Amino acid sequence: MEGIKGAIKDALDFSDFPKSERIGIIIFYIYLLIFPWVVSSSFARAVMIQFLLFALYGMGWNTIGGYGGQVALGKAQYVGISAYTVAMMMILFNIPFWVSMPIGVFLAVLWSFMIGYPLFRLKGHYFAIATIAVSLVLQDIFRNWEFVGGERGLSLPFKGTPNFLYMQFKSDVYYYYFMLIFFTLGLFYMNWFRKSRLGYQLRAVKANEDVAASLGINVRWAKIKAYAIASAFVAVGGAFYAVYHMYIDTSSVMHLELSILIALMAMLGGAASLWGPIIGAAILVPLDRYLGSWIGGAKGLLGLDLIIYSIIIMLVAALEPRGIWGIVEKVRAKRG
Amino acid sequence: MKILQVNNLVKRFEGVVANNNITFSIEENEIVGLIGPNGAGKTTLFNCIAGYHKPDKGKIFFNGKDITGWPPYQTNVEGIARTFQVIESGGDMSVKEEIMVGGFCRTSNRYLAMKEAVEIIEFMKLQDVQDMKLTELPVAQQKRVGLARALATKPQLFMLDEVAAGLTPSEIEEMKELIVNIQKKWNLTIFIIEHVMQLVMGISARVIVLDGGVKIAEGTPDEVAHNEEVIKAYLGERYAKVRKG
Amino acid sequence: MGFFLDAITSGILMGLIFSLIALGLTIIFGVMNIVNFAHGEFLMVGMYIAYWCNVLIGLDPLFGLPFSIAAGILLGLASYYLLVRYLLRGPMIAQLFGTFGLMLFIRYLALFIWGPNFRTVSHGLLMGKSMLLGNVVVLDLSKVVPAIVSIIAFFIVSYVINNTKVGKALQATALDAEAASYMGIYADRMNALAWAIGGGTVGLAGGLMVNFWYITPEVGLLFVMIAFATVALGGFGSIKGAFYAGVIIGVIETLVGVKAPSFKFTIVYAAYFIIVVFRPQGLFGWKE
Numbered sequence: 118m119e120g121i122k123g124a125i126k127d128a129l130d131f132s133d134f135p136k137s138e139r140i141g142i143i144i145f146y147i148y149l150l151i152f153p154w155v156v157s158s159s160f161a162r163a164v165m166i167q168f169l170l171f172a173l174y175g176m177g178w179n180t181i182g183g184y185g186g187q188v189a190l191g192k193a194q195y196v197g198i199s200a201y202t203v204a205m206m207m208i209l210f211n212i213p214f215w216v217s218m219p220i221g222v223f224l225a226v227l228w229s230f231m232i233g234y235p236l237f238r239l240k241g242h243y244f245a246i247a248t249i250a251v252s253l254v255l256q257d258i259f260r261n262w263e264f265v266g267g268e269r270g271l272s273l274p275f276k277g278t279p280n281f282l283y284m285q286f287k288s289d290v291y292y293y294y295f296m297l298i299f300f301t302l303g304l305f306y307m308n309w310f311r312k313s314r315l316g317y318q319l320r321a322v323k324a325n326e327d328v329a330a331s332l333g334i335n336v337r338w339a340k341i342k343a344y345a346i347a348s349a350f351v352a353v354g355g356a357f358y359a360v361y362h363m364y365i366d367t368s369s370v371m372h373l374e375l376s377i378l379i380a381l382m383a384m385l386g387g388a389a390s391l392w393g394p395i396i397g398a399a400i401l402v403p404l405d406r407y408l409g410s411w412i413g414g415a416k417g418l419l420g421l422d423l424i425i426y427s428i429i430i431m432l433v434a435a436l437e438p439r440g441i442w443g444i445v446e447k448v449r450a451k452r453g
Numbered sequence: 454m455k456i457l458q459v460n461n462l463v464k465r466f467e468g469v470v471a472n473n474n475i476t477f478s479i480e481e482n483e484i485v486g487l488i489g490p491n492g493a494g495k496t497t498l499f500n501c502i503a504g505y506h507k508p509d510k511g512k513i514f515f516n517g518k519d520i521t522g523w524p525p526y527q528t529n530v531e532g533i534a535r536t537f538q539v540i541e542s543g544g545d546m547s548v549k550e551e552i553m554v555g556g557f558c559r560t561s562n563r564y565l566a567m568k569e570a571v572e573i574i575e576f577m578k579l580q581d582v583q584d585m586k587l588t589e590l591p592v593a594q595q596k597r598v599g600l601a602r603a604l605a606t607k608p609q610l611f612m613l614d615e616v617a618a619g620l621t622p623s624e625i626e627e628m629k630e631l632i633v634n635i636q637k638k639w640n641l642t643i644f645i646i647e648h649v650m651q652l653v654m655g656i657s658a659r660v661i662v663l664d665g666g667v668k669i670a671e672g673t674p675d676e677v678a679h680n681e682e683v684i685k686a687y688l689g690e691r692y693a694k695v696r697k698g
Numbered sequence: 699m700g701f702f703l704d705a706i707t708s709g710i711l712m713g714l715i716f717s718l719i720a721l722g723l724t725i726i727f728g729v730m731n732i733v734n735f736a737h738g739e740f741l742m743v744g745m746y747i748a749y750w751c752n753v754l755i756g757l758d759p760l761f762g763l764p765f766s767i768a769a770g771i772l773l774g775l776a777s778y779y780l781l782v783r784y785l786l787r788g789p790m791i792a793q794l795f796g797t798f799g800l801m802l803f804i805r806y807l808a809l810f811i812w813g814p815n816f817r818t819v820s821h822g823l824l825m826g827k828s829m830l831l832g833n834v835v836v837l838d839l840s841k842v843v844p845a846i847v848s849i850i851a852f853f854i855v856s857y858v859i860n861n862t863k864v865g866k867a868l869q870a871t872a873l874d875a876e877a878a879s880y881m882g883i884y885a886d887r888m889n890a891l892a893w894a895i896g897g898g899t900v901g902l903a904g905g906l907m908v909n910f911w912y913i914t915p916e917v918g919l920l921f922v923m924i925a926f927a928t929v930a931l932g933g934f935g936s937i938k939g940a941f942y943a944g945v946i947i948g949v950i951e952t953l954v955g956v957k958a959p960s961f962k963f964t965i966v967y968a969a970y971f972i973i974v975v976f977r978p979q980g981l982f983g984w985k986e
Contacts, residue, residue: 324544430799
């Protein structure tokens with residue numbers, strides 16, 4: 118009991134951040150709270166929902182990728198597992214979202230243990246490529262598996278009337294606030310996580326695995342645990358994606374590009390920092406959506422949005438691998 | 454009471470025998486030195502005990518328990534801590550956080566880990582640098598952090614690998630004092646690899662000498678210093694003959 | 699039985715192309731421990747160059763090869779000097795993302811310029827011609843000739859690396875860049891050379907492949923994954939390993955393709971995973 122109390126206290130305690138950052142996050146959060154009342158454009162709302170979703174994905178990736186320093190590039194498979202679970206359970210047995218989501222998350226975590234155990238025998242490049250390979254295998258299987266819709270994908274049955282149990286609403290405002298709740302819980306969890314034993318141990322693993330082992334850390338197991346946590350995060354997002362879009366296929370919830378994007382959000386914003394994935398998502402998601410709607414769809418300009426994307430990736434990797442938050446910290450260190 | 458017992462330990466690397474049939478034991482609360490020329494197999498022996506290498510033959514007992522071939526984290530949890538020759542860290546952690554990682558070995562409670570870290574930081578006089586990163590510190594301070602984070606795991610057997618390498622003479626004196634104080638404060642058993650004779654001969658109750666992977670001598674610092682085999686190993690065959698006359 | 703032999707031979711022929719694609723990847727990895735995600739995109743560019751040589755000036759794909767090689771070399775050098783050099787200063791994660799960004803950049807630039815359409819070279823000296831082997835196996839010339847060129851390319855590259863001064867310098871850098879630099883070998887130049895060889899050989903592979911494969915901006919990812927599997931099986935950094943592993947992967951891919959066409963590449967990804975987990979040193983050991 119005492120432990121849970123301490124954990125909750127840690128999760129809600131942001132006092133180790135500088136005052137400017139605390140004020141910044143409060144202002145940002147208030148903006149998030151009132152956003153649907155200020156902006157009524159459904160496109161803008163959709164962009165914000167996607168921002169919250171990707172921020173959640175990015176926070177999850179940050180456990181294994183940021184704090185643990187393991188370049189996991191197959192996170193989309195866990196988005197897919199839980200999205201498909203939610204969709205299939207609703208199609209076959211009419212099971213509500215709030216029941217199927219935990220099952221989807223559970224299956225994703227289970228799969229992550231099964232994959233993580235052999236995966237974490239590997240390091241560096243071997244690991245990164247292997248994560249891609251596994252997710253491609255799963256994607257191929259789902260694409261060719263008629264039971265789960267194969268190439269056609271799955272459409273969720275429409276209930277007709279707004280329904281909380283199945284997460285079907287008339288207005289996207291509802292989706293927005295549910296996503297905001299997930300985002301908020303995710304943020305509190307990560308705030309606890311970074312101060313937890315596993316959080317510290319992962320950073321030690323990232324710094325030097327031999328030293329970490331000499332301090333009583335079971336390196337492989339620590340990585341597997343963090344990988345499972347990351348999978349749970351993206352699985353929650355995947356379940357939400359299924360009921361929000363009412364349609365899924367392998368290219369929307371299992372594609373390699375989604376995996377990359379998830380990692381990129383955290384990388385761009387600043388891996389191993391609490392704000393990094395949020396900043397990354399806040400920049401990349403609107404950039405992607407607005408670029409996509411302005412120029413991506415225009416005739417003859419196919420792929421331009423992704424070209425801009427890739428230039429950003431290369432610039433960050435070459436100039437400041439610690440991302441935007443790394444630049445902020447550099448500037449701050451110079452001043453003070 | 455024997456805290457560590459090594460029996461007939463053999464470790465080979467692709468044909469090279471790094472440790473050949475080594476047997477020795479360490480008593481509780483003892484400070485034991487491990488010396489020998491470069492390539493004698495000292496660090497290999499440490500790595501076998503701490504679990505970084507799997508011995509090809511032989512047994513290692515810690516507090517009477519067979520720990521042969523255990524992985525490093527398990528030997529640490531069991532009560533063996535070690536430091537590294539080169540303090541490497543590519544991480545973004547502050548000194549205090551590094552030491553807290555050690556503290557988290559015995560507890561999952563952050564406040565207890567922090568308390569542990571603060572206590573050790575004070576003892577090690579690292580207060581001024583606790584918010585800096587390891588890589589920003591001079592060598593002597595880095596070595597102290599290396600000791601501190603290993604100590605935070607509350608070991609019974611503390612194995613130090615060349616803690617004095619790269620230090621100035623006055624820093625070596627400080628280190629010597631520090632090791633003795635650590636031993637007294639926590640009632641530890643210390644096993645120390647060292648090239649700096651001033652340090653290892655000054656504090657060890659007993660010294661074990663390796664040469665070419667074989668244990669060639671064992672005894673008090675004084676006995677070892679006058680042992681023909683040891684002198685030969687260190688200074689070569691010719692010098693020993695000259696000395697003999 | 700004839701059908702089985704057919705699958706095996708066409709698997710070997712395809713496999714020799716896989717070997718050639720993997721050659722550049724394994725050299726770059728061997729010399730500087732970097733995985734080039736954009737490798738498949740280099741291949742794609744080599745294919746487009748051959749295609750346009752054919753369409754615009756009517757050059758047969760066989761004679762377009764020098765242009766594909768040149769394009770590959772230029773691309774390799776440009777990637778090294780404009781991007782990879784800067785990535786080397788950062789952590790591994792930055793290197794991964796850097797070449798990944800390069801992959802996306804080249805792919806979508808190609809999409810932007812050339813559009814998403816599938817293209818094929820429809821006329822060529824080798825196309826539609828075949829020969830019989832012992833009255834049982836039909837050999838498609840458009841695959842036989844590329845396979846032979848691949849073997850020649852392997853022979854030349856191995857000869858250069860093992861028997862020339864510059865090749866030995868490259869090996870020295872691969873073994874220990876710092877020690878090599880004390881002997882007056884500039885790692886920077888050797889790295890550039892590795893990228894030039896890597897780009898050139900995969901450009902050549904692209905030029906050869908237009909004889910029997912379609913061309914799209916998205917063709918790269920599939921082949922880079924196959925190349926990863928090949929390099930893993932052969933042992934990272936091993937040239938000999940890449941050669942044999944490519945053939946093995948080619949045969950597996952073709953045999954699976956006969957039974958379950960939609961899974962013929964799935965098996966390659968799965969193979970990569972299983973190989974690196976259970977035999978991380980590959981079939982032919984590490985480079986050291």
